[in-house]
Amino acid sequence: MPLFEGLSYGGEKTAVIFDIGVAFTKCGFAAENAPQFIIPTEVRKRKTGQLVNIHKCCSETPQDLRSVLVDFVHRLYFRQLLVNPKERRVVIVESMLTTTTHFRNTLADVLFKHYEVPSVVFAPGHLVCLFTLGVSTGLIMDVGYTETTVMPVFEGTAILKAWQALPLAGKAIHDYLEASLKESSSVEGGESGDKPISSFMDSIDESILEDIKVRCCFVTSHERATMYNANEVSTSPLEGPPAVRYPLKGDRVATISGKIRERTCEVLFEEDCEGRSLASLILDAILQSPIDMRRTLAENLVIIGGTSMLPGFNHRLRSELYAHLKQPPYSEKLSLPAFKFHKYPAKANYVAWLGGSMLGALETLASKSVTKEAYTLQPLIPDWCSLYVAEEKEKVVGATKKLEAGSRPLSSKKLSSSLSVDSSPRSSVSSAARAAARSIAGILSSASVDSNATPKSS
Known part of the structure; x- marks a missing residue:
């Protein structure tokens, strides 16, 4: 638990922040600058004892997914964070494009009914990551494990019609790396001498591939990649980086060639059959945004996700964009003078978690969350773009009834706009009704999020 909590008396406990990614989960407390733990998003099934990724259980029965989530959340609370779930609010940082409705509803049901948390709020990761930069506009690229997503955000509003996604991320690197190691890498040690790595293992574990990718591989420059492509039809080999030796179990050591180290990450920048790559995702998102936003978005690129931490990634992406x-x-539709990348105060793999930590430290967290009482009355989780919860709906209904009893019926928009500035003592509406109308105005103004609600293009 946070250290400062032991020095204070009374008050509300610090909120818990969860960022449940496809490969890794970040967990910690609000107002902290880094997560307490980063663990694999895996859990063992009770019946079979098999270690499975919880996101792969979404296609199974609701009972199986619920059982897996109960065990996984139990691990987060009682083996990692060591806190009582009944005492702390929860902030879930989610990906708008990869988190399914079935998963988030089951997770909310587990948190409220099994662990009895006070409240839960689902925060979109592509928005809260801008909190860490102190800006409200940016083009967010999330290079995760299974896919890469791009989402433009202008003045705090996501431009949903311009989002882009491509199944090129860490999993694609792992698949290419495994095939390359089986084809050309050898293993030393033991009595058998040097043998191909495929003779020792049919498939390479994901944890080993992840470690090799992080320790040995890097993203080469655009010039070197062009030389490699031209050298494929040439007879003279291109000199590459030195080979490295990677220790395996026991006394076995695998030799990883310089070509594998340099060429593995090229899968992210090679165009597919439709001519799409990581660079084209950004340009397509800018192209589908209104024309008066394009330059601002190009100058506010935010690259997050664990795969983007590979050495040379940002430099190569900038070269590919140009x-x-x-x-x-x-060249015919875009005229952009420069592409600028933001530098964030955290590692790229937990920038979204840090934004959730900042959100959890705000005083407005309670008003934006779904409480246990509201969920008990109506077991539904609102979409991230809707700020209406059960308590706010009750305020609106109650205020409307009071106003209808005291004056002629008006629309809620006209009513809130007229009463929010009416402070005359001769008004026929009570002060309680005026306060309720002001709350309606605040709710309506904050909930005006629309997928196409973007400034008009010039």
Whole structure:
């Protein structure tokens, strides 16, 4: 638990922040600058004892997913954070494009009914990561494990019609790395001498592939990649980086060639059959945004996700953007002077968690959360773009009844706008009704989020 809690008396406990990614889960407390733990998003099934990823259980029965989530959340609370779930609010940082409704509803049901947490709020990761930068506009690229997503955000509003996604991320690197190791890497040690790595294992564990990727691989420059592509039809080999030796179990050591180290990450930047790559995702998102936003978005690129932490990733992405910008159709439709990348006060793999930590430290957290009492009355989790919860709906209904009893019926928008500035003592409406109308105005203004609610293009 946070250290400062032991020095204080009374008050509300610090909120718990969860960022349940596809590969890894970050957990910690609000108002802290880093998560307490980063663990694999895996749990053992009770019946079979098999270690499974909890996101892969979404296709199974609701009972199986619920059982897996109960065990996983139990691990987070009682083996990692060591706190009582009944005493702390919960902030779930989620991906708008990868988290399914079935998963979030089951997770909310587990938190409220099994662990009896006071309240839960689901925060979109592409929005809260901007909290860490102190800006409200940016083009967020999340390079995760299974896919890469791009979401433009302008003045705190997500431009949903311009989002982009591509199944090129850490999993694609792992698949290419495993195939390359089986094809050309050898293993030393033991009585058998040097043998291909495929003779020792049919499949390489994901944890080993992740470790090799982090320790040995890097993203080469755009110039080197062009030379490699030109060298494929040439007879003279291109000199590469030195090979490295990677220790395996026992006394076995695998030799990883320089070509594998340099070429593995090229899968992220090679175009698919439709001509799409990571660079084209950003340009397509900018192209589908209104014209008066494009330059601002290009100058506020926010690259997050664990895969983006590979050495040389940002430099290569910037080079690819300029190279694509000179080719059609982008050369005919876009005129962007520069691409600028933000530097954040945290590692790229937990920037979204840090934004959730800042959200959990705000005084407005309670008003934005779904309480246990409201969930008991109506077991539904609102979408992230809707700020209406059961308590707010009751305020609106109650205020409307009071106002209808004291004056002629008006629309809620006209009513809130007229009464929010009416402080005359001769008004026929009571002070309680005026306060309720002001709350209606605040709710309506804060909940005006629309997928196409973007400034008009010039």
